[in-house]
Amino acid sequence: MTTPTTDAAPRLFTPLRMLGAIAQLALVGIVWPLAFGLLIALLTGGIGLLFALGVGAIVLLGFVYALYGLAWFETARVDGLYGFGISPLRPRTSGRPGFAGWLRTVWAQFTDPLMWRGIASAAVASLLGWVVLGLLSITASGVAMAFVPLLHGDRTAIGLRGTGIDVPIDMAVVTGIGVAVGGVAGLIGLAALHGVLARGILVPSREAQLAEQARTSQQQRVGAVRAADVERTRIERDLHDGVQPRLVSVGMTLGMAQQKIDTDPAAAKALIAEAHTSTKAAITELRQLARGIHTSVLDDRGLDAALSALAARSPVPVTLDARLTQRCSPQAEAAVYFVVAETLTNAAKHSRAAECRVVVRQREGGVLWARIEDNGIGGATIVPGGGLDGLSNRVLGVGGTFRLDSPAGGPTSVEVSVPCAY
Secondary structure, eight states, X not given: OOOOOSSOGGGTTOHHHHHHHHHHXXXXXXXXXXXXXXXXXXXXXXXXXXXXXXXXXXXHHHHHHHHHHHHHHHHHHHHHHHOOOOOOOOOOOOOOOHHHHHHHHHHHHHTOXXXXXXXXXXXXXXXXXXXXXXXXXXXXXXXXXXXXXXXHTTOSEEEOTTTOOEEEHHHHHHHHHHHHXXXXXXXXXXXXXXXXXXXXXXXXXXXXXXHHHHHXXXXXXXXXXXXXXXXXXXXXXXXXXXXXXXXXXXXXXXXXXXXXXXXXXXXXXXXXXXXXXXXXXXXXXXXXXXXXXXXXXXXXXXXXXXXXXXXXXXXXXXXXXXXXXXXXXXXXXXXXXXXXHHHHHHIIIIIOOSOEEEEEEEXXXXXXXXXXXXXXXXXXXXXXXXXXXXXXXXXXXXXOEEEEEOOTXXXXXXXXXXXXXX
């Protein structure tokens, strides 16, 4: 999470930022009222059509994400103008599967306080924008009055239209300069006011930052604990269903060979050979199980080499596009590696995919990003206690985000972003 700068106030009043604030306020004074008009239309239309075959629900969904779009743009605009270091606004998700989980996601987005901060900032900018437009008009009128002598040649007075009153040109010039200076002063004051208000609305207080960091840490801790529980359950299941029965079979076969070794040496020899084959198979399964817990090539040669080995072993053809410029933390690399490994395994077992594509990048801001796609039948969901649940919690445990998109009929895509230096 990016922490907003605490020393941004002294830099609000640079000439370039003041000029940029005035220009942007004039623009948003025109655009944002139109956007708010659209939002009101969506809200009233959605409520009015709520019982019309569910059309209203679709309109209200559009209203929620139109709110998000406006808040996202306003947050990015203010941060780009003043450089507060505000974290980008991101869509909320409940992390729950199914239709109920989707409804929770929509509600979480609608109640997102960061989104409403952006809406409040946009409303304030709209009001200030109207005033800026008025002041620009007044300033332009003052400038026009200041240049009256250029328009009227040698005349000493001009008549006020519709009044029959003559005003000395000198007085008109002085008045025009005063109006223009006052207008410019008002514009500067509004620009400064906008900077202060935007910072107060969008940049959280120190207490709010600490509360958000505590909430994020709690989520990461819960995710790490749940990921460990899911991983332990997987290991127990693999041992119980795979290696354990094979070892029991080896023991029984050796016991039978021991009974026949004196009376039927040939049969005993065949049983020992069978036990030897089963033992080698059990060793192979144990190696695969150990590789699922810890991958030595990941530590020795890095994520790129580990993913190359993973793609080579996959029964489904994999196109790997990894562009990594430096090593990340072991936790970050392990999280991405196991997401790719489990997703490729699921594609081979369940999705009937003919090919997969894995893209890995290091993005700006120290983020390790990966996307895994297959052309299978889709329909994958995050089931509590399942493999995807373990993956999402593993990623959450290292401060990352996990997104699954798998509509019925396919394709399926998994996207993860993990802080590189976690």
